[in-house]
Amino acid sequence: MLTRRSLLATVPLALSAKAKPRLRPALCAYSFRQDLQKGTLKYEDLIGIAADNDLDGVDLTVYWFPNTEDSFLMPLKRAAYKAGIEIYSISIRTELTRPAGPERDKMIADIKKWVDVAEKLGAGHIRVFGGPIPKNSTEDEAAGWVAETLLPAADxxxxxxxxxxxxxxxxxxxxxxxxxxxVKKVNSPWVGVNLDTANFPTRIYEQIETIAPYAVNVQVKAMIKDENGPAPSDWDRVAKMLTANNYRGYLALEYEEKEDASIATPPLFKKLREVCARHS
Incomplete structure (x- = not known):
């Protein structure tokens, strides 16, 4: 007979067991950038695309938001709820390689503004970019500036x-x-890595394995291109690296190829769902 005492006794064992992998398929809005730029597709339409393709969430690239007023954000949030889709992330433009001064202060203020927007939408993640290494600066110096900028933003x-x-x-x-x-220099539970499967110019999978333990969001591309030339991105290989590091979260398709996204993405969404299911 299962008593309250025996039930409680099982809890520490359950909590100490390795977490079951859980990968969730999602859509990155940048996949439909051309339509968003032209205005032939609205952000609410992306919610419908995600729902129609049995995805779980959307990462909303904010570049084409008409504004950040509640009159735009709240209907979008409602549409996502009604469709059973989570707006789990937004993606913004940043250049964090700025020395202390007005430009850095402005960048931090801009991130804070988008944090407020993310909170309103219910998104728990924001993708940020480090930026170029400024002329006459070293990589180490620029990396230090990124960490210094992320510290107050993360707080x-x-x-x-x-x-x-x-x-x-x-x-x-x-x-x-x-x-x-x-990431280690910032040393904050609110800063991690937005892992992209195609952006390293060399040794792609080796480098993905290095940052996999720090991943808080993942974007998958259809293709990669490194020193060996172009090739399909191996999502299963990436998924194995992620689950080995106890990653539980989204894999969002960010489609960047030349074919029309409305035609090319449905089979890729199907593949993504299958990869997530295999590794969950």
Whole structure:
């Protein structure tokens, strides 16, 4: 007979067991950037695309938001709820490789503004970019500036329940070792890595393995291109790295190929659902 005492006795064992992998398929709004730019697709339409393709969430690239007023944000949030889709992330433009001064202060203020927007939408994550290494600066110096900029931004984000994910995206984040150094220097539970499967120029999978323990969000591309030339991105290989590091979260398709996204993405969404199911 299961008593309250025996039930409680099982709890520590359950909590100590290794977490079951849980990967969730999602859509990155940047996949439909051309339609968003032209205005032929609205952000609410992306919610419908995600729902129609049996995805769980959307990462909303904010570049084409008409504004950040409640009159725009609240209907979008309602549409997502009604469709059973989570707006779990937004993606913003940043250049964090700025020395102390007015430009850095403005960048921090801008991140804080988007933290407020993310909180309103219910998104727990924001993708940020490190930026280029400024002329006459070293990679180490630029990496230090990124960490110094992220520190106050992370403090604010944490107070609003939002995680900042630094993407491996060229410039100062061209190498996995540098990204890890930045994240460790910030040393905040509110800063991690927004892992992109295609952005490293060399040794892609080796470098992905280096940053996988720090991943707080993942974007998958259809193709990669490194020193060996172009090739399909191996999502199963990436998923194995993630689950080995106890990652539980989203894999969002960020489609960047030339074919029309409305035609090319449905089979990729199907593949993504299958990969998530295999590794969950």
């Amino acid at each position: 604010y984000a944490g107070k609003h329940g939002v995680i900042l994910g630094l993407e491996n995206h060229h410039g100062v984040t061209d190498r996995a070792d540098t990204i890890v150094k930045i």
